[in-house]
Amino acid sequence: MSSAERRDTTAPAGTVADALRDAIAGGDFAPNQRLVEADLSEQFGASRAAVRAALVELTSEGLVERVQNRGARVRAVSVEEAVEITEVRMVLEGLLAAKAATRLSDDDRARLRQIGASMQDAVASGDLLGYSGLNSELHTFVRESADQRTAGLLLERLRGQNVRHQFRLAMQPGRPSVSLPQHLAIIEALCAGDPDAAEQAMRVHLQSVVEALSRVDPGPRAGRRG
Amino acid sequence: MSSAERRDTTAPAGTVADALRDAIAGGDFAPNQRLVEADLSEQFGASRAAVRAALVELTSEGLVERVQNRGARVRAVSVEEAVEITEVRMVLEGLLAAKAATRLSDDDRARLRQIGASMQDAVASGDLLGYSGLNSELHTFVRESADQRTAGLLLERLRGQNVRHQFRLAMQPGRPSVSLPQHLAIIEALCAGDPDAAEQAMRVHLQSVVEALSRVDPGPRAGRRG
DNA sequence: GGCGTGGAGGTTGTCGACAATGAGTTCAGC
């Protein structure tokens, strides 16, 4: 809500892509909303060429859709796509969990257990937002511990495409009580240094996310035009 | 020098990206070679703006590297990165193999068995190039049968980054005799309609590729600037 | 002789304007 405000200074360079990325992720632009180059140019205080470059970049990241001579719009990811993305996350994060399990320091283990304890507290006190934050903290921790930049980069991009569905899922009632034990199992396997168990636990968790996504109603329709 | 030849007509649109992609994949440009916008502009008969857009696009695909005010160059992927990429392929193609196993028609199965038989013939007659072609045909077949566009797109991009290493690996003596039974195992599991076995077989195969890549010498030095 | 300084060349970044394309709208004809 605060990322798309006007800027006084001309944007130095590829900054436009970052700003636009944040704005889309932050919900400043609705799915399927048109992204007119001239408007964005004024909004971000950048040249139209810079906006154009940012649009091209975000297109190959899957956040915007561009059709010849018809302009760009925020790409709306359907539930089916969200499932696909989560399936990919499942195997990718499984790989990272396995690699991370063999590389954790004692400090890392302590940090993981701390996250686990905080998660239990958050669920116990019904703090959905805090739990959601700890959730992404856990996944980020695994990603960074694994030392696999290729998978890490892909995951980061996929996360960008999925934030909306991710958010909707997190607000689903009863969701924390099913995901909490899965998260704890992941942490346990990681701390035990067992790569196979860690991968398996991560996959179980994300498979459950896949099923939860499939169960959820189609949600905000993806086809509307603005 | 098949893909990068001069063109008479101005390139219509995002065609430049495709042409440049092919040229890099085809080896017309060496790793770390500078990509000067003006030169490419003349070479492809397109405006500099079009070249620029293509460069941005290929950058986020991981084929070129761009640094502020210093221009673009063909990205050289190190052996370590090739290993990472193959690890990602391992889990992604494993996922696709599992999904494909549950969706194959009788025609598909026949086609798969045919590929397997051709592979055996190629290896028996020492036809390395033919075997290599059948190899990518198999992987492509799995990718398309799985009906998972997200994973499929990621794999296609990763393949683009890895062609060079892939090629060096294929020419390694003794490599076919180890990969052939793995390929046959994949085909068998797919035809049996067993998703777990198919995923496992695919992972075993690509894990072996990872190990082969690690064994191979560092090859053309990739990382250093200059 | 080594090191810092200045200049020259080349390449990218940016801008403004014009042409081309597509969509929506209005108007005539049936």
Added chain:
DNA sequence: GCTGAACTCATTGTCGACAACCTCCACGCC
């Protein structure tokens, strides 16, 4: 009243030129 075509408008695609920047090289100074 409805259909079809032409027109208008908004928006993107393309181009050329200029400015900013980096690199390399030569020169002078310590």
